[in-house]
Amino acid sequence: MTRRDLSMMNMTSTLVLTLSLLAPAVSAAGEAASADEAPALRGGLCSVEGLLAKIRRGMGSKSEAYKRYLRALLRESAVLLPASELKAAFEREYDPVMVEHLAAALVARTERGLEPEAMEAVAQRALADRDPSVRAATIRAMRRTGALERTGNMYERLVRDPSPEVRKEAATNLVEDNLNVYGGRDARAADTAVAAAAASSDPQVTAQILGKIMTGEVGAESVRKIQQLLSSDSAEVRAAATTALGGVPAAEMASARESLLGMYRGERDPGVRKAMLESIARLGFSSAVPELQRLRSVDPSLAPEIDAWIRVLNMNLQEWSLILREKQRLQQAR
Amino acid sequence: MTAKSGPLVEAMKADPSHRPVSSSETSPGRPRPLGRVFAALGGAAALILGVALISSGSAEAEGQGEPREAATPGAQLTDAARKAGASEHTGQGGVEQEPPKAPRFSNTTCWEELERFNDTVTLETFRSWSAPLLGVKDPLVREYLKERLAELIGNDEGRASEVLGWAREASPAEFKLLMAGLRGSEAMGKPKVAAQLTSLGLDERLDIGRRAGFLDELKGLPRLEPAALEKLAHFAKDPASGEAGWVTTRAIGQVMKEDFQKTGNVKPYLDKLFTIAAESPDEPVRYLALEMEMHADAPLDAQATERLAKILSTEGSENIRQVAAHDLSLAQDKAQALEIYAKAFEAEQNLCVRWALFRFAARAAGKDALPVMANMAMTDSRFQGNYQDFERLYASGIVDFDRIWFSLPTQDPHGCLDPGH
Numbered sequence: 001m002t003r004r005d006l007s008m009m010n011m012t013s014t015l016v017l018t019l020s021l022l023a024p025a026v027s028a029a030g031e032a033a034s035a036d037e038a039p040a041l042r043g044g045l046c047s048v049e050g051l052l053a054k055i056r057r058g059m060g061s062k063s064e065a066y067k068r069y070l071r072a073l074l075r076e077s078a079v080l081l082p083a084s085e086l087k088a089a090f091e092r093e094y095d096p097v098m099v100e101h102l103a104a105a106l107v108a109r110t111e112r113g114l115e116p117e118a119m120e121a122v123a124q125r126a127l128a129d130r131d132p133s134v135r136a137a138t139i140r141a142m143r144r145t146g147a148l149e150r151t152g153n154m155y156e157r158l159v160r161d162p163s164p165e166v167r168k169e170a171a172t173n174l175v176e177d178n179l180n181v182y183g184g185r186d187a188r189a190a191d192t193a194v195a196a197a198a199a200s201s202d203p204q205v206t207a208q209i210l211g212k213i214m215t216g217e218v219g220a221e222s223v224r225k226i227q228q229l230l231s232s233d234s235a236e237v238r239a240a241a242t243t244a245l246g247g248v249p250a251a252e253m254a255s256a257r258e259s260l261l262g263m264y265r266g267e268r269d270p271g272v273r274k275a276m277l278e279s280i281a282r283l284g285f286s287s288a289v290p291e292l293q294r295l296r297s298v299d300p301s302l303a304p305e306i307d308a309w310i311r312v313l314n315m316n317l318q319e320w321s322l323i324l325r326e327k328q329r330l331q332q333a334r
Numbered sequence: 335m336t337a338k339s340g341p342l343v344e345a346m347k348a349d350p351s352h353r354p355v356s357s358s359e360t361s362p363g364r365p366r367p368l369g370r371v372f373a374a375l376g377g378a379a380a381l382i383l384g385v386a387l388i389s390s391g392s393a394e395a396e397g398q399g400e401p402r403e404a405a406t407p408g409a410q411l412t413d414a415a416r417k418a419g420a421s422e423h424t425g426q427g428g429v430e431q432e433p434p435k436a437p438r439f440s441n442t443t444c445w446e447e448l449e450r451f452n453d454t455v456t457l458e459t460f461r462s463w464s465a466p467l468l469g470v471k472d473p474l475v476r477e478y479l480k481e482r483l484a485e486l487i488g489n490d491e492g493r494a495s496e497v498l499g500w501a502r503e504a505s506p507a508e509f510k511l512l513m514a515g516l517r518g519s520e521a522m523g524k525p526k527v528a529a530q531l532t533s534l535g536l537d538e539r540l541d542i543g544r545r546a547g548f549l550d551e552l553k554g555l556p557r558l559e560p561a562a563l564e565k566l567a568h569f570a571k572d573p574a575s576g577e578a579g580w581v582t583t584r585a586i587g588q589v590m591k592e593d594f595q596k597t598g599n600v601k602p603y604l605d606k607l608f609t610i611a612a613e614s615p616d617e618p619v620r621y622l623a624l625e626m627e628m629h630a631d632a633p634l635d636a637q638a639t640e641r642l643a644k645i646l647s648t649e650g651s652e653n654i655r656q657v658a659a660h661d662l663s664l665a666q667d668k669a670q671a672l673e674i675y676a677k678a679f680e681a682e683q684n685l686c687v688r689w690a691l692f693r694f695a696a697r698a699a700g701k702d703a704l705p706v707m708a709n710m711a712m713t714d715s716r717f718q719g720n721y722q723d724f725e726r727l728y729a730s731g732i733v734d735f736d737r738i739w740f741s742l743p744t745q746d747p748h749g750c751l752d753p754g755h
Contacts, residue, residue, distance in 0.1 A: 039447035046444040065481030285733035
């Protein structure tokens with residue numbers, strides 16, 4: 001059975017199952033329904049044209065619930081609608097809001113086992129559309145999906161886009177995918193994010209990625225890239241690289257610790273130093289206490305911060321999430 | 335009684351291998367394509383998660399009884415799921431392979447006049463207008479109705495109260511919609527709503543199933559006042575409460591987690607949960623009462639630690655002793671915890687409970703637990719390999735128990751995940 005046959009079968013079954021549910025008060029045919037008259041809710045087939053018309057009108061609704069519903073309806077209907085119609089609608093659309101909806105529908109087709117070309121069309125537009133708002137919209141449509149598995153070096157190119165909005169959306173995808181699609185435990189997702197962070201010349205983008213992803217599965221090459229970024233001119237990049245180093249795999253922990261301890265004395269930015277203290281704590285838990293004590297004299301203004309870490313690490317908690325939580329509680333109590 | 339935790343699985347839920355789904359480093363409560371998380375976690379962890387999903391255990395105890403995935407047709411069909419499905423058809427030894435099956439998707443429905451419904455519906459008309467959609471098999475429109483009702487309730491206590499009034503006599507399908515709308519509304523945390531929910535849940539004139547429905551919603555409250563907590567805990571441990579006692583225990587635990595995260599307040603809840611764990615005659619309720627501490631990860635003072643020690647030495651259920659072993663790893667006094675682990679291990683006969691005591695000693699005290707674990711391995715030679723694994727990993731410089739756990743050759747060395755064990 002071809003996909004077309006299957007699609008026809010689905011459409012037929014939808015027709016058979018089409019519901020006609022009349023609410024208690026049905027408006028008379030041809031008369032405009034008044035606001036207090038119950039709508040005649042009839043279930044029927046969805047079409048590309050009909051859905052797009054609903055979405056265009058619905059985007060002006062004051063109800064976020066309705067807008068979410070329309071987004072979900074198009075995404076879930078995407079696999080049942082004719083691919084060529086969807087793709088044609090996507091290609092002729094220039095309103096970023098509608099582009100995002102249609103791109104999400106195409107991405108959903110590929111994600112759910114239909115043609116890979118659907119997502120490729122979206123990726124192509126993210127890279128090449130002339131309008132930065134459209135490029136940004138198509139990137140958002142790939143968020144929280146497995147797009148990074150199918151799009152080669154797309155993210156390394158996107159983080160070098162001339163538009164800051166586009167670069168930021170690409171960084172957001174990498175972070176959200178790393179954390180929410182792959183649970184922070186996928187080497188490919190982590191390495192893709194690090195590669196993009198290192199490829200970008202926008203300090204905000206590099207910092208946004210490295211400061212938020214989980215790096216427990218990165219490869220040795222990624223660790224070297226992060227270590228190089230410790231020498232960046234941008235304090236926010238150095239702080240984010242420091243944070244990223246705190247979570248590297250066991251085999252890289254000693255090297256990460258040495259890098260941080262080596263650079264602490266030469267670092268002048270208090271924010272970066274604070275991040276370094278946190279990563280040193282994370283890499284060593286209670287065994288980091290002697291090192292932290294030695295760093296106490298380097299910058300007296302950070303002595304209270306070091307003391308707070310020492311106090312929490314001495315609780316001998318065995319998971320970083322528990323240590324962080326106690327540190328936050330300690331700060332709130334101050 | 336339904337909606338119970340799968341005890342054996344829940345004991346495994348105690349391990350950090352479950353964290354990726356609810357970790358503070360991820361986005362709690364947000365829907366996630368579990369298929370990819372499975373793939374990311376690797377075989378053993380996926381096994382644990384997979385069993386957890388099948389058993390309808392921890393996700394429910396965590397209050398995720400209606401995950402958005404379930405409300406989204408076809409959303410389960412991730413790459414990993416497809417690969418898993420395809421492997422079933424892989425031919426072996428020259429058997430002809432079946433061609434891959436085309437994916438099948440649920441139909442969607444486009445509703446005429448839903449736009450007008452959305453634009454003109456009010457709280458007053460919502461019930462009658464939404465009635466025709468209550469029985470339809472369209473999860474998208476059901477989700478929309480819940481969210482639209484939440485918008486109509488807004489932050490208004492009076493409106494929330496009116497919806498609660500409807501819910502007393504509503505049909506089961508409408509009750510579910512009304513409660514979901516209330517749960518999603520800003521008014522949910524208001525004191526008047528909390529008081530009315532508690533009162534309805536404890537109203538003996540109502541059907542026990544309906545009361546359970548009201549009590550279940552208490553889990554969305556930011557805190558429970560002492561008087562309400564007292565009444566609810568008393569109700570939860572009463573054997574006559576049945577299912578309603580179970581959902582009440584879960585609600586107490588979930589409010590504890592929320593209140594602890596926001597204000598640090600945990601002791602009153604923990605006291606009640608440990609009382610339920612010690613006194614309820616209903617094993618699933620006792621189990622759940624301890625499991626809720628597992629989700630909150632609240633630190634235990636000396637008194638709470640001693641109560642757990644007593645449960646470990648007197649509880650007849652092996653599954654509950656395993657959860658108690660997990661909870662004990664949160665003891666603030668590590669020496670006290672290690673002493674309890676050592677004594678409990680000596681007295682314990684069950685292999686899976688011993689494995690829980692062994693590994694959670696490491697979660698309690700890290701490499702400081704190694705001497706106690708070495709003694710355990712001397713007592714029971716089946717743990718010698720496990721001891722060597724932990725010793726090697728700590729010697730490699732890993733300090734986080736989460737990482738230790740994922741670095742073990744297997745997370746189930748003693749076959750404790752086998753439900754038939």
